Amino acid sequence: MAKSYSVLLAEARAEVPELTPAEVDRLLVASPDVALVDVREASEWERAHIPGAVHAERSHLERDIEAAVPDRSRRVVLYCAAGIRSLFAGQTLRAMGYADVASLAGGFEAWVGRGLPTTAPAVLTDAQRLRYSRHLLIPEVGADGQARLLESKVLIVGAGGLGSPAALYLAAAGVGTLGIVDFDVVEASNLQRQVLHATDRIGTKKVRSAAATIAALNPDVRVVGHEEVLGPDNVDRLIAGYDVVVDGTDTFETRYTLNDAAVAAGIPVVHASVFRFEGQLTVFRPHEGPCYRCLFPAPPPPELAPGCSVSGVLGVVPGVMGLLQATEVLKLLLGIGDPLVGRLLLYDALEGSFTELRFRRDPTCPVCSDAAVEARAAGR
Amino acid sequence: MSTVRIPPLLRARVGGTKQVELPAGTLGEVLDALASAYPVLRSLLFAEDGTLARGFRAFVDSRDARLTGGLSTPVEEHDLVVILPATGGGGGGGGA
Numbered sequence: 001m002a003k004s005y006s007v008l009l010a011e012a013r014a015e016v017p018e019l020t021p022a023e024v025d026r027l028l029v030a031s032p033d034v035a036l037v038d039v040r041e042a043s044e045w046e047r048a049h050i051p052g053a054v055h056a057e058r059s060h061l062e063r064d065i066e067a068a069v070p071d072r073s074r075r076v077v078l079y080c081a082a083g084i085r086s087l088f089a090g091q092t093l094r095a096m097g098y099a100d101v102a103s104l105a106g107g108f109e110a111w112v113g114r115g116l117p118t119t120a121p122a123v124l125t126d127a128q129r130l131r132y133s134r135h136l137l138i139p140e141v142g143a144d145g146q147a148r149l150l151e152s153k154v155l156i157v158g159a160g161g162l163g164s165p166a167a168l169y170l171a172a173a174g175v176g177t178l179g180i181v182d183f184d185v186v187e188a189s190n191l192q193r194q195v196l197h198a199t200d201r202i203g204t205k206k207v208r209s210a211a212a213t214i215a216a217l218n219p220d221v222r223v224v225g226h227e228e229v230l231g232p233d234n235v236d237r238l239i240a241g242y243d244v245v246v247d248g249t250d251t252f253e254t255r256y257t258l259n260d261a262a263v264a265a266g267i268p269v270v271h272a273s274v275f276r277f278e279g280q281l282t283v284f285r286p287h288e289g290p291c292y293r294c295l296f297p298a299p300p301p302p303e304l305a306p307g308c309s310v311s312g313v314l315g316v317v318p319g320v321m322g323l324l325q326a327t328e329v330l331k332l333l334l335g336i337g338d339p340l341v342g343r344l345l346l347y348d349a350l351e352g353s354f355t356e357l358r359f360r361r362d363p364t365c366p367v368c369s370d371a372a373v374e375a376r377a378a379g380r
Numbered sequence: 381m382s383t384v385r386i387p388p389l390l391r392a393r394v395g396g397t398k399q400v401e402l403p404a405g406t407l408g409e410v411l412d413a414l415a416s417a418y419p420v421l422r423s424l425l426f427a428e429d430g431t432l433a434r435g436f437r438a439f440v441d442s443r444d445a446r447l448t449g450g451l452s453t454p455v456e457e458h459d460l461v462v463i464l465p466a467t468g469g470g471g472g473g474g475g476a
Contacts (some may be wrong), residue, residue, distance in 0.1 A: 250470035359444040377403020
């Protein structure tokens with residue numbers, strides 16, 4: 001026998017218990033494990049939703065709920081705009097085996113009417129929603145994460161073999177401000193690996209070449225060019241205000257200068273270096289992990305420290321390492337995953353292997369040890 | 381036996397050898413055996429006071445040997461000893 005809407009609604013009410021906004025609020029505080037699921041349309045979710053909720057709109061609920069709430073024994077509270085769609089959604093979840101499902105009576109409107117907190121996801125333009133759509137689909141990034149990337153500032157020191165791929169992918173990812181420090185001009189011998197640049201830019205300043213490439217790739221990104229040599233006199237000014245620094249330099253002197261200033265400023269440095277077929281990668285996060293001087297207190301003698309212009313390098317190796325640097329930068333900016341803090345990844349291209357080595361802060365480090373920090377604070 | 385991985389930076393000095401099998405013992409004993417097999421490495425790997433030379437770190441079983449006893453760190457059978465040189469190359473990057 002055909003059922004009317006009122007009958008269907010009555011059946012849903014009988015099957016799915018309803019909780020008032022105050023009850024749900026208390027429940028969320030008392031039981032953090034409760035899964036709060038917003039079943040409204042995406043446009044409604046994007047305007048505002050309840051903090052801590054996950055989104056699984058009713059039209060795709062059967063498909064999406066298993067990913068959003070894999071554990072069917074977990075307590076689930078559903079809400080929609082007015083508390084009707086969530087009742088029907090509750091019936092669906094019960095049919096799918098979710099044991100403990102409730103619906104927010106009066107829905108989001110009642111929640112707002114009680115003055116309970118809401119949150120609005122970051123607002124992206126339609127063009128940004130399209131450009132970053134593959135990021136928006138990842139729960140670990142989403143609109144909030146993408147907005148965070150757009151507000152982030154990353155300094156890339158060296159627009160060379162490491163800095164090129166790092167800059168390209170960070171720009172593509174929508175990191176809003178990319179500072180680039182490099183004093184060199186593009187040379188023909190750079191182009192085997194420095195993919196930021198191009199043949200028709202030989203002789204052009206690398207910073208300008210990088211800015212042109214990045215502008216063509218992603219107009220959301222502001223490039224701040226620093227056509228100067230990073231050294232003790234300007235390093236503090238150059239790194240100030242950046243969230244993360246990418247170390248893509250090619251001398252020990254610069255690496256130590258950058259490390260010391262970044263530790264003092266509390267800015268994480270994503271470090272990589274290459275030699276022929278091999279690369280090293282790690283993240284120096286001040287005071288949470290070791291710094292460059294903890295790893296290598298002193299540089300090797302000059303005869304054991306050839307640069308790429310002397311020893312050569314397979315062009316793809318800095319490409320691989322620069323992309324891994326960009327990956328670590330994104331993890332730091334988004335606050336996701338396990339950054340390579342206190343871990344060094346060794347890439348052997350010929351062997352096709354990665355080796356992970358573990359190291360710690362040096363309690364006697366002249367830069368990041370507690371004693372060094374105290375001495376700096378005291379002006380010593 | 382333990383396996384000692386020779387870093388690419390030093391391979392040209394040892395005929396391209398990538399890794400060698402050496403009897404287990406302490407890290408100091410293993411590196412000394414390495415330097416006996418390839419005398420050219422002795423002055424590069426060891427400082428005058430017998431410690432590991434500057435610009436190199438050694439890892440036993442993935443752990444920084446400095447945290448596990450330095451050259452006294454035990455190297456067990458089948459352990460991998462990694463000699464890690466500081467590498468400055470950035471693929472050509474300016475910035476310095």
